[in-house]
Amino acid sequence: TIVWSRSSSKQRDNCLRCSCWLLTPHIGSDSKMSLIKAFGRPLLCITSSSSGSLYGSLRRITNSSSVGLAEPQLAVEQQQPEQVQAPAVPRWERELGVIRTDWTREEIAQVFNTPFIDLVYKAATVHRMYNDPQMVQRCTLLSIKTGGCPENCNYCSQSSHWSKDTGMKAEKLMDLDEVYQAALRAREAGSTRFCMGAAWRGPSQVGNRQWERVLDMVKQIRGLGMEVCTTLGMLTPEQAKQLREAGLTAYNHNLDTSPEYYSKVTTTRKYEDRLETLKNVREAGISVCAGGIIGLGEGEMDRVGLLHQLATLPAHPESVPINRLVAVKGTPMQDNKVPDGLDLVRCIATARIVMPRTVVRLSAGRLSLTTADQALAFMAGANSIFDGDKLLTTANNDRNEDMAMFETLGLRSRPAFMPYASGNDSSREFDSAPSSTPYATSDPRPAQASEGGGCCGGPAKARASTGGCC
Numbered sequence: 001t002i003v004w005s006r007s008s009s010k011q012r013d014n015c016l017r018c019s020c021w022l023l024t025p026h027i028g029s030d031s032k033m034s035l036i037k038a039f040g041r042p043l044l045c046i047t048s049s050s051s052g053s054l055y056g057s058l059r060r061i062t063n064s065s066s067v068g069l070a071e072p073q074l075a076v077e078q079q080q081p082e083q084v085q086a087p088a089v090p091r092w093e094r095e096l097g098v099i100r101t102d103w104t105r106e107e108i109a110q111v112f113n114t115p116f117i118d119l120v121y122k123a124a125t126v127h128r129m130y131n132d133p134q135m136v137q138r139c140t141l142l143s144i145k146t147g148g149c150p151e152n153c154n155y156c157s158q159s160s161h162w163s164k165d166t167g168m169k170a171e172k173l174m175d176l177d178e179v180y181q182a183a184l185r186a187r188e189a190g191s192t193r194f195c196m197g198a199a200w201r202g203p204s205q206v207g208n209r210q211w212e213r214v215l216d217m218v219k220q221i222r223g224l225g226m227e228v229c230t231t232l233g234m235l236t237p238e239q240a241k242q243l244r245e246a247g248l249t250a251y252n253h254n255l256d257t258s259p260e261y262y263s264k265v266t267t268t269r270k271y272e273d274r275l276e277t278l279k280n281v282r283e284a285g286i287s288v289c290a291g292g293i294i295g296l297g298e299g300e301m302d303r304v305g306l307l308h309q310l311a312t313l314p315a316h317p318e319s320v321p322i323n324r325l326v327a328v329k330g331t332p333m334q335d336n337k338v339p340d341g342l343d344l345v346r347c348i349a350t351a352r353i354v355m356p357r358t359v360v361r362l363s364a365g366r367l368s369l370t371t372a373d374q375a376l377a378f379m380a381g382a383n384s385i386f387d388g389d390k391l392l393t394t395a396n397n398d399r400n401e402d403m404a405m406f407e408t409l410g411l412r413s414r415p416a417f418m419p420y421a422s423g424n425d426s427s428r429e430f431d432s433a434p435s436s437t438p439y440a441t442s443d444p445r446p447a448q449a450s451e452g453g454g455c456c457g458g459p460a461k462a463r464a465s466t467g468g469c470c
Helices: 030-039 051-063 074-078 105-112 116-130 160-166 176-188 208-222 237-246 271-283 300-311 341-354 371-379 399-409
Strands: 003-006 023-026 135-145 193-198 227-231 250-252 287-289 292-294 319-324 359-362 382-386
Touching: 105 300, 105 341, 116 341, 116 371, 135 176, 135 359, 176 193, 176 208, 193 208, 208 227, 208 237, 237 271, 250 319, 271 287, 287 319, 292 300, 292 341, 300 341, 319 341, 341 359, 341 371, 359 371, 371 382, 371 399
Parallel strands: 135 193, 135 382, 193 227, 227 250, 250 287, 292 319, 319 359, 359 382
Antiparallel strands: 003 023
C-alpha cells in the first residue's frame, strides 16, 4: 500500500526538473523505496505529471517481480540533466514602453527585424500604455506657396530644378483670407489641426511682408480653436521665436531618411541643417514634428537609421509622420518602387516602440492602401491621418471614404488641444488669439470631447505591468 503525504522537513527532496518539493511515498520495503527514487523520481514532479499517472507508475513498480533485484547504484540517483541556457531577453523587451533617448542602432534594428506579427503585437501593447487606440486625429495640409523651390529634393514635384518635366509652375504666397477660409472649411469637415506648407528653402529667402503674412495666418487660424502647424524650410532662432509668439503649435521639418543616404535625396542642404532647425524649434518652445519617407530607394538599415535619429533627439518629437513615397512623373524618383502596406506598418510599429508617447502620423501615400492595411497601421500605433483631397500637390483620400473607414474600424476623431504626452507646451496649452485681430472668435477654445485626454477621459498613464493605460 502506498500512502501519499507532503514531504516532512527531514524527508524533503527536490525534483531534478524544476526544483519543486516532491510528494514522498511511504512504503514498507526499503528496497522498493530505493527503486522508486532511482527510476521513478522524474514522475514524482507535481508540476509535470498528474497524480493518476504517478500512482499508476508507482503501482507498476511496486508490484513488479523485479523489485527483488539488486538496488541501483547511487550514481544513478545523483545524475543531473544537462542545463539548457535560456536566451537573454534584450533590454528593449524587458523595458517595453519605457521612455528612452539612449537607443542604439543595433537595438532599433532588433525591433525593426522582429517577426511581423510579434512586432505589431508589441507595438500595440505599447500604444495602449499611452494612448486611446480608438482615437485618431484628422489633420488638413494646405500648400500656401506652391512651386519654385530652390532645393533639389529628388522626390518633390515643387523643385524648380525639374519644373519643366513636372509642369509645376511657381505660384505666389496665398492671401490671408484665402487661407483662413480654407481653415474654416477644414474645421467644419472635422479636422482639428491645420498645417500650412510653403515651397521655400526658408523664410530668409523671402521678404518681410510675406513673412509677416504667414505669422498672421498662424494667429488667425489659432483663433479658430485649431492646432496650427507649418513647414516653411529652415528656421533661424529668431524666426522660431516669432512663430511661437504667433501661437504656432508645431513645426514640421522632416529628416526624410538616414544621414548616410541623405545625399541621394538632395544635395542643396545637409543633414546637419535639418537638425539645426529642429534644435531652434525645440528651444523656442514649439513642438517638433519630424519624420521621413520610405520608398526613396533606401535600404532597411536606412529606415532604422532614420528612426534612430528621431529616437535619440534630446526629447522625442511630438509627432513623427511616416510617409510612403508618392512617385511624381518628371521627378528623378518617378520610377521608384513604392513600398507595400506591410513595409509601412513595420516602420510605424518600430516608431511606436522606440517613441512610445509620440503621435505617429500616417501621412502621404494612403491613397493606394486598403482599409485592412490602414487598420494594421492603427493597431501598430498610428494615431493621426491627413484628410482632404490634396496633400500639398498630390492626391489624397476622400473625406467621405475616411469617415466610412472610421465607422468600420470603430475609430473616433481626436479633439484639438487634447494634451499631448510628448512635445513642448505649445501642444498642451491653448493661448487665445489676440482680441484685436479681425478674425479672432469670441471663444476660441474648442469644445472637448472629454477632459484631459487619454484612453480613460483623463491623462493617459503608462502602466507597463497591466499593459494598458486604464
